[in-house]
Amino acid sequence: MTRRGMRALGAAALLALSATLSAAEPVTIDIAKFAFGPKEVTIAPGTTVVWVNHDETPHTVAASDHSFVSKALDTDDRYEHTFAGEGDIPYFCTVHPFMTGVVHVRKP
């Protein structure tokens, strides 16, 4: 392998590493004024999503397919879930079922 080829491989490894790092970086969704913001996010498999409730009213985060459900989140409470596989996961607040969001899990 040429020196140039070695360098290219190294760059590719670095890129792969940074992709892994970005997948490990948590994504935050704010719960405010009875809405999830952003309402839809697209993340890589293995990413952790953190929901933070800013309202004075308790909310929950519950997957429509029942794959996860939080306890009631009071003001400033947080809930984390790590998404392993690819797919579209709709979720809602069980206390206010008209509050909905979707997590899209896609390989980068």
Added chain:
Amino acid sequence: MKDFRHEEEGPASPDRRKALGCLAAWSGAAVVWSIAGGVPRTVGAMGTGKSAATSGFTFVQISDTHIGFNKPANPDVVGSLRRAIGEINALPSAPAFVVHTGDVSHLSKPEEFGQAKELLAEIRVDHRHIVPGEHDALDDGLTGYLRQFDHDGRNRPYFSFDQNGAHFVGLSNVLNFKAKTLSSFGDDQIAWLRNDLRGVSHSTPIVVMAHIPMWTVYEPWGWGTADSEAALALLKPFGSVTVLNGHVHQVLQKVEGNVALHTAMSLAYPLPTPGQAGFGEPGPVTVPAGQLGRLLGTRQVQVVRGRHALATIDTPIEH
């Protein structure tokens, strides 16, 4: 905050206009409503209304105490409840019992239920009939709630009882939440209600208690019950049906034939009215100091034998 609480009754009659003038003069004092011929009609301000002692009985409805809430909209919900309890205990004619239409607690915590139970015991009545709100059903469903407030030892949140010839039904519409759908009673409870009402004569006054309104006040805020029509269909044959709800923290009313539906004030904090300028969501409204007590309150309900109408008196804790 503007007075929005009496805007739901349809076109103003001359009587009502006079009554509203009276209400303005009383600056927020209680008004007695009687329902006659399907039309709510004001019969007098509190103190000039007919005495309940003549016949029948009265009971008191409280709602949405949210014990555990401590945010700026009301840092002292215990104080607000105690103030209401003082008013109830001072009523000239003692109520037969008190009903609580849900959201006893704010976060369904065992200590909130425990504190609420102790506070409600300060009301000088023999019975407290309570239905759960969705704030009482967080995390573990109604397990914690039923530990303190199981009505009749059957470990379920719905029940019925009779008082002086009137039939009372307590229901739960706070467990069946699905995405983008109003909450519901569920088929089991509707079947139970059908069975419960089977032996009741159609001339018996019926009073139904449930937390979430049994008509769709505003769907995007979840202010309605998906299968309320199924419940109301079972109540249709009865000559006098009064539905007492909470959840919306304000007095709204609707009359459908012989069925009169009322929501009540909260004892914790006000919520906006759908469409109210500046409010896009049903979160606690923080009002200027001194105004809160006029937006929280209790309701007296008068059951008069032989009359279809039950009179309701909504009284702010500050009046």
